[in-house]
Amino acid sequence: MLPRLAFITVAVGLLLGGCSPIQPWVKPYEREHFADPIMSFNRDPVSNVYFDHVFESREGARGATGTVGGGCGCN
Amino acid sequence: MQLSAEGRALRPDSGVRLNSFWRTLLMLCVCTAPVLGGVLPEDRADAMFHYYSGGDITVDGPSVLIRKKVGDNFSFSLDYYEDMISSASIDVKLSASPYKETRKQWSGGVEYLHGKSTYSAGVITSKEPDYKANTTYFSISQDMFGDLTTLTLGYRRGWDQIYRDIKNTDGQIINDPTFHERADHRGYSLSLSQILTRNTIASFNYELLTDQGYLANPYRKIRYSSPGQGEGFTLADQVYPDTRTSNAASLTLKHYLPWRAAVSGQYRFFRDTWGIVAHTVEVEYTQPWHNFTFDGSLRYYRQNAADFYSDLFPRADYQNFMARDRELATFHSFTIGFGGEYQFPHFAWAPWMSRSTFNVHYAHLMIDYADFRNALLADQYGAGNEPLYKLNANVLTAFFSIWY
Numbered sequence: 001m002l003p004r005l006a007f008i009t010v011a012v013g014l015l016l017g018g019c020s021p022i023q024p025w026v027k028p029y030e031r032e033h034f035a036d037p038i039m040s041f042n043r044d045p046v047s048n049v050y051f052d053h054v055f056e057s058r059e060g061a062r063g064a065t066g067t068v069g070g071g072c073g074c075n
Numbered sequence: 076m077q078l079s080a081e082g083r084a085l086r087p088d089s090g091v092r093l094n095s096f097w098r099t100l101l102m103l104c105v106c107t108a109p110v111l112g113g114v115l116p117e118d119r120a121d122a123m124f125h126y127y128s129g130g131d132i133t134v135d136g137p138s139v140l141i142r143k144k145v146g147d148n149f150s151f152s153l154d155y156y157e158d159m160i161s162s163a164s165i166d167v168k169l170s171a172s173p174y175k176e177t178r179k180q181w182s183g184g185v186e187y188l189h190g191k192s193t194y195s196a197g198v199i200t201s202k203e204p205d206y207k208a209n210t211t212y213f214s215i216s217q218d219m220f221g222d223l224t225t226l227t228l229g230y231r232r233g234w235d236q237i238y239r240d241i242k243n244t245d246g247q248i249i250n251d252p253t254f255h256e257r258a259d260h261r262g263y264s265l266s267l268s269q270i271l272t273r274n275t276i277a278s279f280n281y282e283l284l285t286d287q288g289y290l291a292n293p294y295r296k297i298r299y300s301s302p303g304q305g306e307g308f309t310l311a312d313q314v315y316p317d318t319r320t321s322n323a324a325s326l327t328l329k330h331y332l333p334w335r336a337a338v339s340g341q342y343r344f345f346r347d348t349w350g351i352v353a354h355t356v357e358v359e360y361t362q363p364w365h366n367f368t369f370d371g372s373l374r375y376y377r378q379n380a381a382d383f384y385s386d387l388f389p390r391a392d393y394q395n396f397m398a399r400d401r402e403l404a405t406f407h408s409f410t411i412g413f414g415g416e417y418q419f420p421h422f423a424w425a426p427w428m429s430r431s432t433f434n435v436h437y438a439h440l441m442i443d444y445a446d447f448r449n450a451l452l453a454d455q456y457g458a459g460n461e462p463l464y465k466l467n468a469n470v471l472t473a474f475f476s477i478w479y
Contacts, residue, residue, distance in 0.1 A: 024221025030273040033331040038361045038368065041268070041278055041327065046121040046140045046154075047436050047472045054127060054470055055410075058442065060378050060402050061345035061353035063282035064323035066266060072158075072178060072201050072208055 041066065113193040113218045113225070115150040115186055118143050121476045129440065129468020131163040136177075138474075148188045152197070156180040165464060166401070169450050170296040170310055174240070174248075178203035191218045195229075205238040205250065205293075214264070223270045233260035239293040258288030274331040281324045291315040297399040298450060299388040300458060307458030308450070311391060313398050316383070321347035325355075337361045350382035351403065370414035370436070377407035386448050387459045401464070405445040412438035430478040435471070442466040 037043055045067075052065045057072075120141045127134040136157035144150045157180070163173035184197030192215065199210040214229035239254040264282040271277055296310040325343035332338060338360050345353040359372040381403035383396035414436040422428060448461040456462070 024223050026223060026270050026273050028222070031270065033274055034270065034276060036331070036335070036337075038335070038337045038363060039276065039329060039331055041276075041329065044121075044434060044436070044474070044476070046123045046138055046474060047434065050123070050125050050138065050156075050472055051436070051438065051470065054438075054440075055376070058402060058440075058466075059353065059376060059408075060347070060349075060351040060381065061323060061343070061355065061376070062321060063262070063264070063284050063345070064280040064325040064343055066278070066280050072180070072203070072206060 113188055113191050113216055115144055115148075115188050115193070116142055116152075117478055118150075119476060119478050121474050123472055123474035126471040127468060129470075130165065130466045131168075133161045134158050150186040150188075152182075152184045152186075154180075154182045156182075158203075165449065165451060166292075166295050171294045172242075176204050178206075191222075192216065204248070205240045207236040209234050210260075212262075225266075225268045227264075227266040229262070229264040229266070231260075231262040231264075233262075234258075235260070235288070237289050237293065254293065256289030256293075258286060258290055260287075261285045276329050278327040278329075279325070280327075281322075284319075284321045284323075286319045287317060289315075290317070290319055291398065292400055295400055297385070297388055297397045298458070299391050299393065302458075306453040308387060308453060309391070311397075313400070314396050315398055316349065316396055319347060319349055321345065321351075335363055345378075349403070351378055351380070353378035366418045366420075368416040368418075370412070370416075372410075372412040372414075372438075374410040374412070375407070376410075378405065380405040380446060384446075386446050386450075399447075401444060401447045404447040406442055406447070407445075408440060408442040410438050410440045412436065428477050428479050432476045433474075434476065435473045438470040440466070440468040440470060442468075 033039055042048055049067050052067050056062050121139065123138040123140075125135060125138060136159045138154070138156040140152065140154045142150060142152045158178040159175075160178065161173075161175045167173055178201060180199065180201040182197060182199040184195060187194045195212075195214045195216070197212055199208075199212075201208040201210075210231060210233040212229060212231035214227055216225060216227040218225050235258040237256040237258060238250040240248050241251045243249050262282060262284045264280065266278065266280045268276060268278040291313045295313060297313050298308040298310050301307065301309040323343060323345040325341055327339060327341040329337060329339040339358070341355070341357045343353075343355040345351070345355070353376065355374065355376045357372060357374040359370060362369050381398060383394065384398050384400070384403040385393075386399060386404070388394075388397055414434065416432050416434045419431045419433070422431070442465065444464045444466075447464050448459070449464045450458075450461060452461045
């Protein structure tokens, strides 16, 4: 019963969201700073992937870096 | 490991079926989801040289990435990456022979923009003499709530083939005909970026990764105590579990300062079924100045050892799983990084080029192991009493980038 109720709540939320979209609290004309390359999360993709690869090869932790890497035998 | 469904008989043809209630709700959700959107990546090309030196390992090589839009809806990317490895690391000296090899990696991807949704897919293939890996990935990205929020769901799948190199009677290096293993990987990711204020943006990333197959390094060995024999220890093959599942979640905040500069902070939590728990904290500062942009970063990482890791096992066959890979040891590390970018003035002879830069990024990595000892000094200190190992490495990238 509970999962069905939760699903109905989410579905109704989406339905209402489709009727009256949330008003953005940061207007488009207030976002000029996000157009500046220094605010990018991935300004240099080639270099970022490389540094992630260097860390991943030497550490037990992996993932959640926002980049996709291929496999290798680089222990 | 095989899982069985207890107390619930599954018919071969049962599958997952939705009743009319779920089907109706699902249809309503799909059909009434607000039409929202995204942006394709910029047309850009990068040519990079990378260099790593530390622990008697040198890895360098080129990398080239090209991105190009086709029409208003498609963007294609092609990437070539090469590692030229020369290794005489502490592990190699202990249980193998110094070697040189080259790893080549190709990847290709496509992004399709439809309304405010972006669909991405690609393949990555990597080849080295004793390791072949193929990876495919797919993701869907959606801008929402007046483009303040971007949600991305991703899936990746990898198939690896692992070989072991040996020297034949003629001294040539060949794949050991008795050794050929496989490993499969699956990854599920969720990424949410959110504009919080006119100066601050946040990014949350979660990734679940699962592996199945041969997950050890075939060249590395465990050591177990054998007093009175040789240096007081004996080497033996590592035995890893055949499966691994890991969860990682990170939160990054980036803030535009009152002057033209940006500061960011990131925390990542990691946990896996091998008992490793890791924390990563990183801060970064970016400061433009005339045609230059400078970056400085500090990264701290720490982890505890895997449940089946030991630097020196008490005896042979001590437990079912045994490893001595230092990536599974207890350690912490600091990385200090600097970067500089120079933006060239517009070239009159290349009107098609909108922007071009030259970049250098350097990082110094310092790892202090808490339970991985320098076994090469066992004859001097005795097995199990050697100094703890430390790794210092220098990492460098230098690259040209052009936008067109």
